[in-house]
Amino acid sequence: MLKRLSKDKVRRIHKRYDKARLELNVIQEKLMLDPINIQLQEQEQMLRKGYHDALSASLLLRKQEG
Secondary structure: OHHHHHHHHHHHHHHHHHHHHHHHHHHHHHHHHOOOOHHHHHHHHHHHHHHHHHHHHHHHHHHHHO
C-alpha cells in the first residue's frame, strides 16, 4: 500500500509539472500578442515561479527513481 501511495504522489508531481508548463505556454503566447499588458506580465511571473517549483520537484523525483 505504501508503494502505491508513493506512485500516486510521484504521478501527481509529474502531472503538476505538465500542467504548469502548459499554463505557462498559454500565457506566454498571449503575452507575445499583447506584450504591454501588465496583468499578463504579472500572471506570467507567477506561473513561471510555479513552473520552476514543479520542475524542481519533478527532477528531484526522477533522480530518486533512477
